[in-house]
Amino acid sequence: MKITHVEVHRIHVPAADPPFQWRHGLGGSAPAGEGAVLRIGTDEGAEGVALFARPGAAVMLDDLVDRVFREELLGQDPFQREWLWHRVWELDRIQELPLPTLGLIDIALWDLAGRVSGQPTWQVLGGFRTEIPAYASTSTFATTEEFLDVADQCLELGYHGIKLHAWGDATRDAALCVALREHVGPDVPLMYDGSAGFDLPDAIRLGRALSEADYLWYEEPMREFSITAYQRLAEATDVPLLVGETSDGAHMNSADFIKSGAATFGVRASTTLRGGITGAMRTAHLADAYRIRAEVHGSDIPNHHLCMAISNTTYYESLVTSRTVVRERHVDAAGLVHAPQGPGISLPAHFDYGPELRQFVEPGA
Known part of the structure; x- marks a missing residue:
């Protein structure tokens, strides 16, 4: 099985209702905006997804997939999660990836593994x-x-x-x-x-x-x-x-x-x-x-x-x-x-x- 496509799907993230606050200096809940779903698909039809639901995530993830992630993932075995985790860690050395994006590929691959086996990821x-x-x-x-x-x-x-x-x-x-x-x-x-x-x-x-x-x-x-x-x-x-x-x-x-x-x-x-x-x-x-x-x-x-x-x-x-x-x-x-x-x-x-x-x-x- 090989990875054949890596896609970003934009989704609407609603604002919290009611809005709320954090401590002084941190502001509060985010306004509505565009989040994203990362989708990794394979030549055998198996796929996995990871949700990045922060407003503004779509633009960030689109950029990372186009510049970095797609080229790295295409043709790889989706079950080699340890190797691909290591590759993302290596890429972070130069890319300085935002913390939430470091694990998105890994989450999608664990989702794929569960879907293929018919079991929940846990x-x-x-x-x-x-x-x-x-x-x-x-x-x-x-x-x-x-x-x-x-x-x-x-x-x-x-x-x-x-x-x-x-x-x-x-x-x-x-x-x-x-x-x-x-x-x-x-x-x-x-x-x-x-x-x-x-x-x-x-x-x-x-x-x-x-x-x-x-x-x-x-x-x-x-x-x-x-x-x-x-x-x-x-x-x-x-x-x-x-x-x-x-x-x-x-x-x-x-x-x-x-x-x-x-x-x-x-x-x-x-x-x-x-x-x-x-x-x-x-x-x-x-x-x-x-x-x-x-x-x-x-x-x-x-x-x-x-x-x-x-x-x-x-x-x-x-x-x-x-x-x-x-x-x-x-x-x-x-x-x-x-x-x-x-x-x-x-x-x-x-x-x-x-x-x-x-x-x-x-x-x-």
């Missing part, structure tokens, strides 16, 4: 579980009272924990984190994501508040360029750190976070930011060798498959971006997410997604 990967608990991962709300109300709704709907994305002010965020712990009691798992909003002194200050409030993990308080800064943070605080979300290098970068002692809870694994499915699985296996977690980041459908394939992940991340909480369609009344059943990654074969697009991408896209 089973092709080996499979570990058929269900996983979900936690509610909030956007940023205006007041502490709004956060507490959203948390109550999430717990009533069955979510197994709450992760905060707050304002990016160390003093105010610390007070919110303590207030949430006091509000929900000692038994609800709580997490905090700093969205890289702090320097080391403020990250330490906030981390000590999280330690006292018994948070399960402390995620990305600083940009991930200085592993030394994260090492200092781990030494100065007791709250476990979850690291390696947006830094380049996939499992190779994660290895240095682990070696430094900074990954005291674990590292992030995701198809979107850690080199597709292959990069995420390498990261998970690396973390497992050190007996730490590889928590799956994001709630799009490829990451849904990752959750079922990775043994050392704890939760499915379900974004909650509205003050009136509605459970994500993948999350049941018991707060569980069940394994996909269709072949491949289970994206529809057609490309006119329309309103159903939001079934397959995270609200933050």
